[in-house]
Amino acid sequence: MNKIIAATLLSVLFITQVQGQKKDLNFSQSWGRELSVTNNINQYTGWVDARHYLEKDITNDKIYSVDVKTGERVLYKPAPKSDVVVFVKENDIYIRYGSSEAKKLTDSPHIAEENPTLSPDGSYIAFTRSSDLYSLKIADGSETRYTSDGTDVIYNGWASWVYYEEILGRVTEYKAFWWSPDSKKIAFMRFDDTNVPMFPIYGSTGQHGYVEKTRYPKAGDPNPEVKLGIVQVEGSAVVWADFNPKVDQYFGAPYWSFDSKSIMVQWMNRDQTNLKFYSVNPLDGAKVEFYDEKQDSWINLDHAERITYLADNKHYILKSDRTGWAHYYLYTLDGKLLNPITTGDWQVSSLEYIDERKKVIYFTARKENSATIDLYRIDYNGKNLSRLTFGEYTHEVKMSPDGKYFITSYSNVTTPNKVALVDNKGRIVKELADSKSPNFDQYNIGKTSYFTIKSDDGQFDLPVIVTYPVNFDVDKQYPVIMSIYGGPDAGSVRNTWKGTKNQYWAKEGVIQITCDHRSSGHFGKQGVALMHRNLGNWEMVDYITVAKWLKAKPWVANDKLLITGHSYGGYMTCLALTKGADYFDFGIAGAPVTSWDLYDSHYTERWMDTPKDNPEGYKNGSILSYVDQYKGVLRIMHGDMDDNVHMQNTIQLVDALTDRDVPFELMIYPGSRHGFDRSKSAYDFKERVRFYYQYLLEKPLPEDFK
Numbered sequence: 001m002n003k004i005i006a007a008t009l010l011s012v013l014f015i016t017q018v019q020g021q022k023k024d025l026n027f028s029q030s031w032g033r034e035l036s037v038t039n040n041i042n043q044y045t046g047w048v049d050a051r052h053y054l055e056k057d058i059t060n061d062k063i064y065s066v067d068v069k070t071g072e073r074v075l076y077k078p079a080p081k082s083d084v085v086v087f088v089k090e091n092d093i094y095i096r097y098g099s100s101e102a103k104k105l106t107d108s109p110h111i112a113e114e115n116p117t118l119s120p121d122g123s124y125i126a127f128t129r130s131s132d133l134y135s136l137k138i139a140d141g142s143e144t145r146y147t148s149d150g151t152d153v154i155y156n157g158w159a160s161w162v163y164y165e166e167i168l169g170r171v172t173e174y175k176a177f178w179w180s181p182d183s184k185k186i187a188f189m190r191f192d193d194t195n196v197p198m199f200p201i202y203g204s205t206g207q208h209g210y211v212e213k214t215r216y217p218k219a220g221d222p223n224p225e226v227k228l229g230i231v232q233v234e235g236s237a238v239v240w241a242d243f244n245p246k247v248d249q250y251f252g253a254p255y256w257s258f259d260s261k262s263i264m265v266q267w268m269n270r271d272q273t274n275l276k277f278y279s280v281n282p283l284d285g286a287k288v289e290f291y292d293e294k295q296d297s298w299i300n301l302d303h304a305e306r307i308t309y310l311a312d313n314k315h316y317i318l319k320s321d322r323t324g325w326a327h328y329y330l331y332t333l334d335g336k337l338l339n340p341i342t343t344g345d346w347q348v349s350s351l352e353y354i355d356e357r358k359k360v361i362y363f364t365a366r367k368e369n370s371a372t373i374d375l376y377r378i379d380y381n382g383k384n385l386s387r388l389t390f391g392e393y394t395h396e397v398k399m400s401p402d403g404k405y406f407i408t409s410y411s412n413v414t415t416p417n418k419v420a421l422v423d424n425k426g427r428i429v430k431e432l433a434d435s436k437s438p439n440f441d442q443y444n445i446g447k448t449s450y451f452t453i454k455s456d457d458g459q460f461d462l463p464v465i466v467t468y469p470v471n472f473d474v475d476k477q478y479p480v481i482m483s484i485y486g487g488p489d490a491g492s493v494r495n496t497w498k499g500t501k502n503q504y505w506a507k508e509g510v511i512q513i514t515c516d517h518r519s520s521g522h523f524g525k526q527g528v529a530l531m532h533r534n535l536g537n538w539e540m541v542d543y544i545t546v547a548k549w550l551k552a553k554p555w556v557a558n559d560k561l562l563i564t565g566h567s568y569g570g571y572m573t574c575l576a577l578t579k580g581a582d583y584f585d586f587g588i589a590g591a592p593v594t595s596w597d598l599y600d601s602h603y604t605e606r607w608m609d610t611p612k613d614n615p616e617g618y619k620n621g622s623i624l625s626y627v628d629q630y631k632g633v634l635r636i637m638h639g640d641m642d643d644n645v646h647m648q649n650t651i652q653l654v655d656a657l658t659d660r661d662v663p664f665e666l667m668i669y670p671g672s673r674h675g676f677d678r679s680k681s682a683y684d685f686k687e688r689v690r691f692y693y694q695y696l697l698e699k700p701l702p703e704d705f706k
Contacts, residue, residue, distance in 0.1 A: 022444035024470070027704045030504035037440045037500060038416045041433040044409070048076065050402035053421070055432075068405055068421060068429065086116040086125055093127060095138065105136055106143075114158065115175040119183040124233055126157075126177055126186050133157035133177060133188050135233055146186070146231040146238065153193040153215065160191040160224040162217055165644060166602040167301055168253055178253070180260040184233050185282055187254050187263050192225040192245070201641050204670055214643055217601040219618075220610040226251050228265060230282040241265060241280045242287045250602065252301045254280075258309055266306065272298045272606045277307070277335070290335030293322055297529040298606045300489075308351055317341065317361065319348065324526030328361065330380055341382050347524055349373055353403040362388075362403060362424070364395070370522035371450060371463050371495040375406065377424065388426040394496045405429065411497035413448040413465060416440075446470045446506025450495050455518060456545045463493040463522055464515040464546065467502045472555075479560035479696035480511045480550055482584075486539045487568035488607055489528045491520035510696060511556065517542035533614045535596060535607055536621035539572055540580050547583040559585055560696050564688075566590035567645060567674065570636075571623070574653065577634045578626035586695050587634045588688055591642055591674055594649040595622040627656040635665035635691055637684055639672025665691070 029036035043056040045063070052065045054076060065076040083098045091112040096102040105125070106113055116127040119135075126135045131150025136143050147156040157177035164174050177188035193215035201212040217223050228241040228251060243249070243265075252266030257279075265287070267276045277291035293299060300321070308317045315338075318329045326348050328341040342348055346367040352375065353362040359380040364373050367387075374389040375397045389395040393410040400406065404424050411417045419433040446468050452461035469478055485492045493516045502512050516522055517539045519531045530538050543563070550556045563576045563584050570592030576584040596604050596618050597611045611618045619625055634657075638650040647668070657664050667687065669680040676684055686705055693701050 022442055024444050024507055025500060025503050027504070030500055030507065032500055035437065037437050037443050037445065038435045038497075039437050041417070041419065041435045044398070044407045044419055044432060046398055047400050050400050050404065053398075053400070053405075053407060068400075071430070084118065084122065086118050088113055088116060093125060093136065095125070105138070105141060115173060115177075117175065117177070117179065119179050119233070120181055121183040123183060126179065128155075128157045128175075128177070131155045131158055133186070133231070135186065144233070144235045146188075146235070147190070147229075153196075155191045155193070156229075157188040158191070159189070160193050160196070160226075161214055161643075162196075162223065162600050162602050163189070163191065163226075166600060167250060178256065180256045180263075180282070181258060182260040185230055185260060186233060187228065187230050187256070187282070189251065190227040190229055194225075195222040196224055197221050199646065201643055201646070203641060212641070212643070216643075216646075219597050219599060219601055219604040219608065220612055221601055223248065223250075223270070223601055228254065228280070230263065230280075230285070239282060239285045241278075241285045243267070250301055252306065255307055255309065258311055258313055264307060264309075266301060268299065268301050270605070271609065272301070272602075275299045275301070279333075290333070291318070291331070293320065295322060297525075297532040300606075305351060308354070310354065311356055317351065317354070319351070321347075321525035324529075325524040328363065339380075339382055341378060341380060342385070343382065345524065346370075347521070352397060352406075353399045355403050362399060362406075364397065366522075368392070369495065370491075371493050372412070375408070386426070388422065388424065390426065390428075392495070394494055407432070412495045413450050413498060416497045444470055444507075445500075445503050446472065448498060448502070450493070453515075453546055453549050455542055460518045460523060460527070460542070462515060462517065462542055462546065463491075464513055465493055465495075465498075467498070467506050467512040469509045469511060470503075470507045474555045476509075476555060477557040478509055478511045478555060479557050480513060480562065481505065481692070481696070482543075482546070482550075482561065482563045483512070483514050483569075484543065484563060484565045484572055485567075485569040486517065486520070486543075486565065486572040488519055488531050488535075489521040489525075490568070491516040491522055493520075493522075505692070508697060510692070511550075513546070513550070515543065515546045531607055533608055533617040534621070535617070536571070536575055536579070540575055543572065543576060544580050544583050547580070551583070562586040562588070562692070562696055564588040564590075568593065570645075574623045574634065574636070575626070577632050578623055578630045581629050581631045585632045586691075587632065588637075588691060589634060590637045590684075591639065591645045592623070592636065592649060592653070593645050594653040595624055597622075598646065598649050598652070623653055624656055627653070627660060630657065630660065630662055630664075633663060633665070633695060635667070635687075637667045637669065637676075639669045639674065639676055639680075641671055642674045644674040 025036055028034035040058050045054045047053050048065045055064045055066050063076045064073045066073045085096045091109050093106045093113050093116045094102040094104050114128045116125045124135045133146045133156045150156050159168050159174045159176040177186055196215040196217050198213050199216040203210045225245040227245045229238040248270035250268040255264040262279045265278045265280050275293045278287040278289050280287045316331050330338045330341055349364040351363050362377045364375050372394045374387055376387050378385040393412050395408045395410045397406045397408045406422055409419050416436040420431050421429040448467040450465050452463050492514050519528045519538055551558050561584055563573050565573050570589035573587040573589035574592045577587040593599050608617050638647045640647050669676050672680050689705050690701050
């Protein structure tokens with residue numbers, strides 16, 4: 001390891017010698033407002049069919065269909081009715097085909113329709129209105145109402161907050177219903193939030209303000225009661241799946257079978273240690289268990305890709321991390337394991353294509369290096385694994401519908417983004433684009449390197465990415481910005497091109513480092529599981545290791561190490577300035593969790609169990625337990641209407657800090673949620689820059705920022 005780091009520094013020194021002959025990036029170039037070391041390139045957005053891919057030309061903003069064999073490029077024209085969009089405008093549903101004028105389908109301007117979703121055959125639109133589920137027949141505009149008990153605590157087809165945030169995902173925008181492939185049935189979840197505590201979020205606009213009442217279960221609180229229902233599209237009584245809603249349980253997103261004759265339901269206990277799959281009959285709700293998995297720590301209730309049904313209607317492919325690493329398994333529909341498809345101390349990422357005739361899958365994985373992603377193919381039986389991508393790059397791939405080609409967009413920390421067309425043998429058919437500017441080598445830029453640092457106990461090689469200052473000199477001392485996130489299985493270190501924004505601070509003489517800990521996902525589920533009942537421990541142990549490594553270098557200013565992050569990263573930043581205050585000097589924390597009993601049930605209990613079951617873990621993981629160790633300067637930012645990490649977290653920390661009469665900075669952004677809106681983000685950016693100049697560089701804010 002020391003040889004690797006020494007080689008990196010020698011490389012930096014060599015580059016420093018020639019940098020003086022080059023020109024510096026100006027302000028606009030550094031912040032991406034003006035092109036410099038890279039150029040904009042055309043976008044490759046997907047496939048028309050097996051032989052034609054889509055290319056968006058940046059010179060005219062038009063989309064073309066390109067032949068993979070001849071390269072012929074023609075203006076893309078979607079097939080009639082394939083380019084259809086349904087959307088809500090002023091509370092009503094509209095439909096638009098291609099470039100034709102949108103047609104209004106509903107007329108209820110005072111009652112909002114939500115999440116209009118087209119049926120697979122294009123004949124119906126399902127949606128929710130006032131917490132009830134409906135569909136609309138496009139041909140004649142007739143509506144069918146399936147439920148009638150929706151209230152402010154009963155939601156049909158509309159997710160309860162904790163499901164929206166943690167289980168179904170924010171991308172669903174609260175949608176909790178699913179069309180069957182034959183367009184004849186709709187499955188939906190019904191939520192009862194009656195017993196879920198209400199958390200008030202106060203809006204400050206107007207003379208008297210207002211209150212948003214959110215049913216938000218914090219750790220240990222009652223969760224919503226959930227039922228899964230199925231209705232016939234033309235109208236029928238709801239068929240309820242045979243589950244007891246009074247049981248403390250979770251349901252993941254259901255999966256319809258190809259023939260629409262059954263629906264797979266993911267069930268999980270409240271402790272999140274037992275995952276079961278049931279096949280539910282949509283005609284009577286009867287269920288049959290066909291999979292049962294238990295883990296000592298927890299099991300993730302995935303948003304998608306847990307199960308992929310095969311078109312043969314006999315098998316499915318399961319993704320599971322039960323061995324300590326995420327892999328694929330081949331099962332029969334009745335739950336019999338045939339064989340693991342992938343194995344080893346590495347992680348699969350996503351299933352890209354299945355060739356059922358040849359019994360081969362194509363998938364991405366972090367196998368060569370945990371900080372890069374590649375595309376592979378392997379037989380169903382686990383034999384003939386081969387890597388199809390190339391180089392030490394992170395690849396993002398889009399496979400053709402027949403699996404014969406793929407387009408990869410790839411880069412690493414020293415190589416700007418490139419795009420290539422590749423066949424399924426791994427042979428490059430054509431280099432499509434290269435964002436590297438012909439003037440790249442004329443600019444004076446700080447070197448960026450990817451390497452690892454050994455953990456204090458010697459068990460893990462912690463991945464880091466460092467950008468060194470322009471004209472780096474080992475005889476000088478530089479301040480450091482350490483950017484982190486830190487959540488379980490949520491690493492930040494990826495070997496990809498980082499753009500030019502880090503070059504502004506490189507020119508100003510700041511070292512920038514991004515690092516991950518042992519439980520960030522680089523070491524599989526077995527690494528992540530070390531955080532069980534123990535949030536805040538191993539993350540800080542490993543971040544301190546990196547801090548000590550930095551401060552042992554003669555070219556690091558020992559009193560100018562700043563750590564920064566948002567959300568979980570805000571939590572880690574606050575912890576660094578309290579529990580880790582002997583190693584960190586400054587911190588900028590956005591929307592931090594400060595005590596885990598203040599966060600939602602599903603996320604928190606997955607790692608920590610309940611406060612009743614794990615009181616010591618909650619105490620040890622709370623920033624409030626270490627406030628008496630606080631030193632340095634901490635800046636905290638929070639939106640006062642954050643519905644995810646409530647501002648309550650920051651208020652309790654501020655209360656503890658003021659009681660100790662210690663200096664810190666606080667900024668509350670009125671009306672902002674977990675992410676700040678555009679104007680608040682611009683102000684926050686300027687204040688962050690001001691903080692860097694004041695404490696790390698000890699000089700006034702440049703005119704460019706004023």
